[in-house]
Amino acid sequence: MTWHSWRRAFLTAGAAVVGFDPSTRTWVTGAAQSQGMVDLPPLKGKVVTDPASRGQAADDFGHLVHRTPGAVLEPGAVSDIMLMMKYCRTHSLQVAARGQGHATFGQGQVAGGLIIDMTPLNAVEVREDTAVVEAGALWSSLAQATLAHGLTPPVFTDYLELSVGGTLAVGGLGGQTHHHGAQVDSVVELEVVTGEASLRRCSAQLRPDLFRAALAGRGQCGIITKATMRLLPAPATVRHYLLSYPSVAALTADQRRVVNDGRFAYVEGELGLPTGSAGWSYQLEAVAFFNGTTPPDDARLLDGLGDQPGDRQIQDMSYFDFLNRLAAGVAYLKSTGEWYRPHPWWNMLLPASRTDAFVEAAIKDLAETEVGASGVVLLYPFPRARLHLPLLRLPDEETVFLFTLLRTASPGAESPQDMVEANRSLYLRAQAVGGYQYPVGSIPTTPEEWRTHYGPAWAAFEAAHERYDPDGILTPGQGVFPPGP
């Protein structure tokens, strides 16, 4: 028995893919032999075409866009990604990585090509003050691994069950961003499989063009396989503050004040939809870290703030419980089914000087049917100077606000299509006041508009794309560069 026939017989047992037939442009499983087939390279993992795997890869958290890939790679090692990238390049097949599939508008999908399921590549190694993390690892696993050493990544997204590669591909913003930038700003080195199928290390010193094009680069130049990230000492405990305000302007004034003086470790904010006879509510969420028995000084932290003192909610919790604070809510949304409904999300970054007026106008007549029963409206600022990566585009002002309408197409709410249309028109209004899209939402955007979005960063981005993905096979669902032939 030759190596190839042995391997084919072995793989046939699991109905895994054994090759691709360029003449019919179909993947061939062991069960269905094909004359024109080109054998797959020897892999440590496998390529599958079963309906469940392809169906999952044709969906995401948005449930709005569905493109079915021809096959899914379950890599057994990074070398599988290199080998399959080369194979796909040879056969003009498009490729995209899938972390946790929490994009909302098909950003990680490909029609007919190959999806790389990053979940098997999830190792985390904690060194002195850095973590070396495979891209498929979840932020929850990274948090637990680093906390075991008394350390923490500087910035977390609100939800921890996202992949490290998935958030580094977009930026990664959170309540610690006003101190430490986006998650991409904590990365000191990356390992990337480029679209030319080379495994490259890169950093601010080594291949800086690739480093800058991979971080917040939406998978346009390579698949991030590993990141080395800066860590900080972790607090044991946090004090969590919810402060209430009578208006957008009152909320944002205090948010700017506390973000500028840096008195809290974490600052976000949420706008609550009107309920009953009550109108909108405006809440500042902040956190102070502490260790041992010395609690934070409330008087100092709340000094000079214009919130409604009678409505203050203050509680202490462990640092991990704070990071993982969405878990109970997510379990509830799963139990009611809301978690699985379409999510036409709208996420924009606004210049501070235009934020109050823009937000007031955006929510003025906004009804619950337009954001859904479990819709969330977030609003919080950070100083632009804390963010250093060119592809995370930001308004040209000292302070920037993240404003999001996290819509859910609940029963009785507007249709997902109407919500996507509303996203588009609100995006144009935000753009007109100097806003930039944070590209995780569901806003139809043309390649020309992406070009404008990248502005002065476009030339370097395009050059890196041409250099590292010369055949244009990578991550077409982002719609940034026209796909190759």
Ligand SMILES: Cc1cc2nc3c(=O)[nH]c(=O)nc-3n(C[C@H](O)[C@H](O)[C@H](O)COP(=O)(O)OP(=O)(O)OC[C@H]3O[C@@H](n4cnc5c(N)ncnc54)[C@H](O)[C@@H]3O)c2cc1C
């Ligand atoms: C409930 C929820 C809460 C969220 N909270 C926040 C938040 O607080 N802050 C914030 O900034 N964002 C937040 N997001 C948005 C989230 O960060 C992005 O949608 C992120 O891309 C999702 O990660 P993922 O692992 O699911 O990626 P996927 O959806 O699998 O992929 C997203 C994109 O990245 C590409 N990609 C994935 N892995 C890699 C890789 N290894 N190399 C190159 N490209 C890759 C994919 O091809 C795709 O184009 C939230 C999303 C959800 C659903």
